[in-house]
Amino acid sequence: MHVQAASPAMAGAASATVANFLELRDRSAGRLPSVGSLYFKAPGETLFTEGEEADSIYEVVRGLLRLYKLLPDGRRQITRFLAPGDMVGLAPAEIYAFTAEAVTKVALRRHKRAAFERLIDEEPGFARSVLRQTSDELCAAQEQILLLGRKCAAEKVASFLLLIADRQGSEAEEVEVPMTRSDIADYLGLTIETVSRTLTKLKQDELIALPSPGRILILDREQLESLAAGEGAAGF
């Protein structure tokens, strides 16, 4: 169960990765596990590009990935960050709808799409597990749509902080932020400057502390949550 360990705090989500299922199947068939070996990407390196043929499925084992779409003039929108346990390319699409890049050094497992599709048909539980993961993604995307369409800058930043805080140790109020301000801005539909100013404001109001960029301390989680939920934007 070495792969399972890579997925730290994925809530109640069935962390049934491709690797897990492959291993399971092979084991029950008396074969040696055929899970691919790890491979690595350095920060900034591209995994695949929007429009490319989608022939692989990736599984993040360590590090952080960003998925984004570009407009012709260079405007960028990050749709999602991928942490260990997450997967990309599940969609039975022929072409990637976004670009995937390493934010930090990343360890990955790559699976051929064909093997994946076979697994869907052969392993009864697998299709269900993939469906659940895709649905969870969809749900997160809808939350992101609400954020982008209707929340103000402070609410966006607060939501973001809680999101990555929850993804790390549950109650650890010290959050690691491996992504740059530019990444955060492009995720929240803001500019770098607005993100920076908003963080400064949250610091002044003593909702958070900023020991260093790349590290954020949540001081008043309650107020931050109320802000993120869109309750207490008064004063912002």
Next chain:
Amino acid sequence: MHVQAASPAMAGAASATVANFLELRDRSAGRLPSVGSLYFKAPGETLFTEGEEADSIYEVVRGLLRLYKLLPDGRRQITRFLAPGDMVGLAPAEIYAFTAEAVTKVALRRHKRAAFERLIDEEPGFARSVLRQTSDELCAAQEQILLLGRKCAAEKVASFLLLIADRQGSEAEEVEVPMTRSDIADYLGLTIETVSRTLTKLKQDELIALPSPGRILILDREQLESLAAGEGAAGF
């Protein structure tokens, strides 16, 4: 194949609805088709509410539905409009993540979640079909995220017009707009006034014509597409 007919222009998407699969299964088992009968909702009526227990799956047969999320102070974000052939509640979630309301008079088919889950396990092609639909939704959601985060008002409105135009007759340049300006605004992350002003601007520039609200004519599809894609925002 009466259900199929309800789905007019769904591109290449496998329009494998629950009804279709139920009918197939029953037929092959020599039973009478057990697809539920149609039922109706008047404009403005609610199908289900965010937070409610998700025990049903709905299939739009006729009319238009809106799905939305609310913030505590009433800000609304419409995440999606559902047209004939579309389905809601596919996600294996216990609770609806949004509210569903009728925009126009709507004809629906409702299926018990339990029957649906059985179908996933029993009918081999069904899980795959559902997965594809969910993935398509996810892809659309990501497009919406790009729109909300990085497009200006004119680009948003242009994208919206093309989206609903493509959903109707492919090359019919007269588009029916059953939703109000308020719906459009809440879908695009704008206000009613901005939507109205932007439409007027597009009319003045002769990209569209507005015979009446509720009816829009696309005059210059090429320019509209370039605007929607984020190429020619110059002048807007």
Next chain:
DNA sequence: CGCAAACTTGATGTTGCTCAAGCTAGGTGG
């Protein structure tokens, strides 16, 4: 230690929002 990339802060600008009228159209009742 020096350099480049990332971050912060300030001054100014612009897009889209808010508030406030009018306008239009469709439905209802006289």
Next chain:
DNA sequence: CCACCTAGCTTGAGCAACATCAAGTTTGCG
């Protein structure tokens, strides 16, 4: 059949939030 009434739409004026432009400052790496 027409007049009214209301919901929805359009238009205008002023404003606020966030973007842009422009320095400075910090940080981390070679």
